[in-house]
Amino acid sequence: MSDVSRRDFLKLTAAASAAAAAGELTLAQDKPAEQPSAPAKKSKHKHRKIDYRKATAIPTICFGCTTQCGVLGWVQDGEVRRITGNPLDPNNRGHICAKANGMIHGAYYPERLLFPLRRVGKRGEGKWKRITWEEAYDEIAARMKKIRDAKRPDLLAVHVGRDKTQGVIQRFLHAFGSPHALNRRAICSSNPRVSNMSYFGEPVDWDTGDYGSTRLILNFGANPMEAHQGGMGALQRIQQARVDGGAKLVTFEVRPSATASVSDEFYCVKAGTDGAICMAMAHVIVRDKLYDEKFWTRWCNLSLAELAEHLKPFTPEFAQRESGVPAADIERLAKEFAKAAPRCLTLINRGLTKHYNGAHSGRAARLLDILVGNIGRPGGFGITSRSNWKGEWGQDGLPRFGMPDPNPPAPQPWLPGTPMFEELPEPVKARVKAWPENWQKRYFGELYTPSEYPLSFAWQVMRVGQLIYPYLKEGRGRLELYFSYVFNSGYNYPESQVAREVLLDEKLIPFHVAIDVVVSETSALADIILPETTSLERWDFQVTNSYELVPFTGIRQPVIKPLGESRSVLTIFRDLARRVGGGMEKYFDFEDDEQFYKTAMKNLPISWEELKRRGIYYDASRPKDYELHERPVPAKELEGAQIDEKTGLISVDDKGKPKVIGIMIDKKAVRGFPSKSRKIEVRQDLFAQGARLAGLPAEDPCSAPLPTYFRIPSHVQLEKNELHLVTFKWNVHTQSRSNYFKYQVEIVHTNPVWMHPDTGRRLGLKDGDWIEVSVKRPKGNTYRAGESAAVGSFKNKVKFVKGMHPDVIACSHHVGHWEQGVVAHGKLAREPNGKAGHDPALQDRDIPDNLWWARAKGGPGNGAAINEAFPIDPTPLTGTQNWYDCVATIRKI
């Protein structure tokens, strides 16, 4: 049938007959009299086309990536057929990216898991039997009870990739008594967070700014047009500022990303050298006194004279030698930046910061914003009140909401003398015993708070996820029961072979429960897989940065009923808590997920029913969060407050403890920044202190208190045949979560190695040649540094791209799966893994019939998994994975 609705089709047919009857000249007259009508073929495909007159739109939150846009799920006959944007969401403003509709193809994926599975063969062998939820719960609860009876609740861990439950994981673990809510933050954002927290005390983890009304953006390696936390909010405002407002976007990158492509100026820099450019720009701004002196002296803890002295060696010529960017351009852009102030900002993210020098390069970039005083100003870098902040920083966020009371108590620290502490290896014990008491009180063992990476828990507990598996191997941590959730370390962790080796070892991971929607490379190595509801079938809420600079929140609500026997993680943890009992059940005393989240959000000024209707709570009449640091402390709060004469800090009594609520600046009581001193801590002594705690050699520049640039140890001297290797993300993919969504994989399913044509010719390569890329271990003070054997390698095709830096190769990292079903692995003849957990009624003939990129259909295949070649390489002190530090050699095959 045509796309024209039936009603219109009848209308058209009538019109055509009328035209014929009126004797209009149509080509029909040339038609042979006995023109055969179209054969009545029956389509093999069951179409789910949507009729908007019959469909209902249910607002929810996208789970396509971490940006979490407000969306509408259009439901007809109980099926979700389209995802569109929710126009009430102030960030995405009703638009979506290529990932949103993938949720539909994930929910209805024929190889989706819908029933609990228990392995029956060896771990990882792929032999499963379907079990009931009761059987699954019985087995898991028995193991939890055993751990608790042995008084070692810490032997339970939940390792999470993308957790949007807003605290359910931690609640479950704390209720049981374990600190081990493990995560992936070091894989992702810990260095950019440190860059911001070290100045402001607040991670600003999306690098929010007033993009819509800025005039100049200096983008150091971020890629908001393709892959960026908060990308949807950022990219549409940047494009709007550029096209409608005449703003300029300047990008420093190693490859021609989409962002580099739409940029007004693009500088192809050597990997890991952006920090030199930032420092040189700061040098120019200070040398020529182009800074906002009033802002600097009012808010910064370092004098301009000290800064000028510090910046002296970082000349534009120095930066040119390091980065390859002409000194004249650095000079010019520094001056343009200062001239545009406050409508200017820097953009930092993974590209700049996933390096050994990344936390400091991030600091160097942000220094430019501070120098020109754009912080919190229109068109500048923004620190905004997150929706649930009320009281924490004294800002007027939305009324506080969060996990419903009662909340379980946090576990006790692992002080010397506790059984957990005494079990640790001697060098670790010696290190922690030498710490001052306030640091010992933050210590919860090596898996949660690794003692060599104290800045991973100095401001907030970020953890160093990529070290979990090596630490388990080395006996620096011990677990009995391991949950994985929205997590695929077996594919996407650096040295993923180490993750798989540990996950396969029943001595190191005695029992593994995976909560997953499909058999992934990680859940394939589980003992029990619990089928989770997809994001279209469950409840939770989101609190994210607002690009309108007005806090907002939204709820994720079920658009369709959970398929098969899938259950939400909240329901799973509630059921387990009840079964394990012993007191933990009282934190899961709720009827259903809706009631839980309804209670969590009860303080919002709109009713639950109205929130469900809108999907988003956003009060557009609120003033924007400009210059929150300058907001006065209300007189009412000042009653009975103490003022510290030396620091100017204003504090009130909070249950017997002083609580800082602001700072006296020029005799006025204002809020200040969320840092300890309420000022911008340009001088940050935590770096040096962290180095002492970790035992990092004092000469390692990671301990520098002032923003700085230094050459990455692995990059000091490259051999003649060595190249930098970086990875990147595609706009249609999210890590390894989108690789079974058919329309996204159709667009990107391979990942050739991008290389400058001159580099290729120098290496004797032609476009399309096959190569093997091998990576060696890093240098410097990091995990297994300096070992000579290659970590791993991958084989792939070469793609000549003239915008590449000649010393750099780039390879995207989403594809090359061997699990996640046929759309991901592309092997049409393969027996599905976990078939006992599938529902044969979920079918999509398009997938086997038209998967044109499959090798069996003469296609190019599904690309290469590359993460085995990337060494586990945490930045000293912070633990961020240095994804972009790799040094590779290439061999033609």
Place this chain on the structure above:
Amino acid sequence: MTDQNKPQPLPWENLSDAKPMKQVGMIIDLRRCVGCHACAVACKTEHEVALGGFRIRTHYLDRPDRPTFRFLPMMCMHCQDAPCIPACPQEAIQRLPDGRVDINKGDCLTNRDCIKACPYDAIHIDPQTERADKCNLCQQRTEVGLQPACVEACPTEALKFGDIGDAGSEVAVLAVKGEAKPFRAEKNTKPSVLYIGHEKWMEEKVKGVQLAPGENGVIYEQ
């Protein structure tokens, strides 16, 4: 508080018949496009387009002047002088009263004459329905006042849809002001889809919507 709690009218509730358009039109503003493929995936989901074919698709093109890319969404141009219409021996393709060009699939015999006739390679054979398939500007959406799927999705509002026959509409103003021009104007098919910011070299480099793997030197991971 009670004020905020008042039920707010929501744009997605109570959809009703939209005012008929005189002449549909689309503006593709290449200055805004960031190559995100949101249009293609929204479209394919909306119409359940089988793997292999596209109704709208964004190409990545190597720029001749800089070492970066330009992004080019391509779709059926809904020509006012559409060569596909006379090409079809079945008369399966019509211009609807509002100017959109649509395939009546019940009449399609997959002769492929339309595919050969289209200067923009906008038509493909859907392997599932075994019929010719192309963009119809989301009639099922526009008739209830919604924007076409690609337009609504587009994060940068690079795609604009409206009544080009209504002189006051945004698309008409853009077209009249001369900023928006046909792609390959020399084909003389009077496209209803117009571009802002395309260049001659792009017209020479791209055949149209469909794309074989590895074609055109396009940087594209396939």
